[in-house]
Amino acid sequence: MIRLMNAADVPAVAEIEKLVQSHPWSKKQFEDAVNAYQSTVIEENGEVLGFCILQPVLDEANLLLMAIHPSQQGKGLGYELLEASIAMLKNNPVQIFLEVRESNTAAVKLYEKSDFHQIDLRKNYYPKPDGKREHAIIMVKACSDDFSKLFN
Ligand SMILES: CC(C)(COP(=O)(O)OP(=O)(O)OC[C@H]1O[C@@H](n2cnc3c(N)ncnc32)[C@H](O)[C@@H]1OP(=O)(O)O)[C@@H](O)C(=O)NCCC(=O)NCCS
Structure with a gap:
């Protein structure tokens, strides 16, 4: 199930983040993200397996962060999670931006x-x-x- 993140999810989300990032966001950053951005989680049997944080800005959005627990990747x-989170954006963005490490092949392929x-x-x-x-x-x-015609 994919749903909006709430404050009770933050410990599990921060734990996943620590497992996958060399410079992880803090619990405080995730707490702030619950209110400031569109933050979503994917869960199974009540267990949070991943998260996605999108920042709507006017008629655009930025993908700030996402991760899946290492044991559940692939x-x-x-x-x-990414597709559902984009579909949940309420500002109906024209385009969505993100930045990703050049070495992060799995993420680049996912985004492509x-x-x-x-x-x-x-x-x-x-x-x-x-x-x-x-x-x-x-x-x-x-x-x-x-807009998508520009790329095709
Ligand atoms: C990037 C990440 C979110 C992908 O999640 P995932 O659940 O493992 O990805 P999926 O199983 O949904 O795979 C979707 C697509 O991503 C690509 N992909 C995923 N893992 C890959 C890997 N190890 N190598 C190459 N491509 C990969 C593939 O194109 C795949 O599609 P396919 O199965 O049809 O080939 C996950 O690897 C992760 O959490 N990484 C650490 C955190 C991170 O890097 N976040 C992104 C930057 S903030």
């Missing part, structure tokens, strides 16, 4: 499957655990029919 849950396209590269944007930095790929998904 089963289609990330794609299901959801019709995001690379539009730019932000050089040396993300810090790495070894002190070096890596590029961010900027991707956009066109949500309106008129």
Whole structure:
């Protein structure tokens, strides 16, 4: 089941985040995200397996963060969560933007499957655990029919 995140989900969500990110969001950031953004979770049998945080801005949206618990990855849950979360956006965005680490092949492929396209590269944007930095790929998904013609 995919539903809006609430405050009671934050410990489980922060735990997943810690398992998958080298620079994880804090519990406080997730608590704030419950109210400030459209934050969703995917759960099975009452257990939170992943989350997605989208920031609606006027007639656009930014995908800020998403993750699936490592033990549940590769089963289609990330794609299901992403598609459902985008469909739940109330501002009916024309386009959705995101930034992703260049080395994060699984995420880049997921976003491409959801019709995001690379539009730019932000050089040396993300810090790495070894002190070096890596590029961010900027991707956009066109949500309106008129706009999507630009990419086809
Ligand atoms: C990125 C992430 C959310 C994908 O979730 P997932 O549930 O494992 O993905 P799905 O099983 O729904 O796969 C959807 C598509 O993503 C791509 N994909 C997923 N895992 C992949 C992998 N290990 N290698 C290559 N492509 C992969 C595939 O295109 C796949 O479609 P397909 O099965 O038809 O080939 C998950 O790997 C994750 O949580 N990663 C750590 C956190 C993160 O990087 N978040 C994104 C940046 S904020």
